[in-house]
Amino acid sequence: MALSDADVQKQIKHMMAFIEQEANEKAEEIDAKAEEEFNIEKGRLVQTQRVKIMEFYEKKEKQIEQHKKIQMSNLLNQSRLKVLKARDDMIVVSDLHILNIICSKYPYLYPQGFYQLLEPKVTVRCRQQDVEMVQAAIDKDIIVYKDTVKSNIVVRIDQNRFLASDICGGVEVYNDNGKIKVANTLESRLDLMAQQMMPEVRKSLFGPNPNRKFLD
Structure with a gap:
């Protein structure tokens, strides 16, 4: 039995509606997937x-x-x-x-040099500006020395070689041939004091030496 034009038109419309519905559903699916992918990519970028x-x-x-x-x-x-x-x-x-x-x-003479040398003849060297003061001190020290040691001593000030003028004072005492010297200048006394205080200074700075066995 042949279909009428109305039936054909009806079937065509039905098919078009089905296709349109399928297309809409597919579009919605694509949109949903695109939205999901967009949100995922946006979250990743963020x-x-x-x-x-x-x-x-x-x-x-x-x-x-x-x-x-x-x-x-x-x-x-x-x-x-x-x-x-x-x-x-x-x-x-x-x-x-x-x-x-x-x-x-400290411009005067320390008589320790006389007692350390115990020589009958000694030579004293001092600064040139201290000659008179040293000579006066020598005159007094000789009396004390003779009385103490019970021996005579001849003391001569070296007038040819003086100590440097930039030292603070004191003297150097030599035996007669000049081979033995006793330094009694301020600088020599300070050097001696520094050497004696070096262990104490070292201990104060760095503490006791753990490797040291003997303290005397």
Whole structure:
């Protein structure tokens, strides 16, 4: 039985509606999948950028912290240098003050050289500006020496070779042939004192030596 035009049109419309519905459902499926993929890609990009931003600011924070440490270290070093300079200035002033006092008190002869040599003839060497003062001291010391040792002594001041004028004072005493010398200058006394105090200074700076077995 042949279909009428109306039936054909009806079937065609039914088929078109079915195709349109299928197309709409497919389009909705594509849109949903695209939306899901978009959200996934957007989340990935956001997370990637978030990680980059966090890494950037962590790096900046570390740079700032390092810069602060460098600045703090520089400030501490500057402070230490200022303290050391102030301390050195005070030490220099104190040393000069002490040295001036000692130099004013130490131009005379120490008679220990006579007692150390125990020679009948000795030669004394001093600064040129101290000759008169040393000669006066010698005259007094000879009397004490003779009374103490019960022996005569002849003392001569070397008028040809004087001690350097930049030393603070004191004398050098030689035996008759000049082969034995007793140094009684301020500088020699300070050197001797420094050598004697060296173990104590070393202990104060570095502490006791654990390898040292004998303390005497």
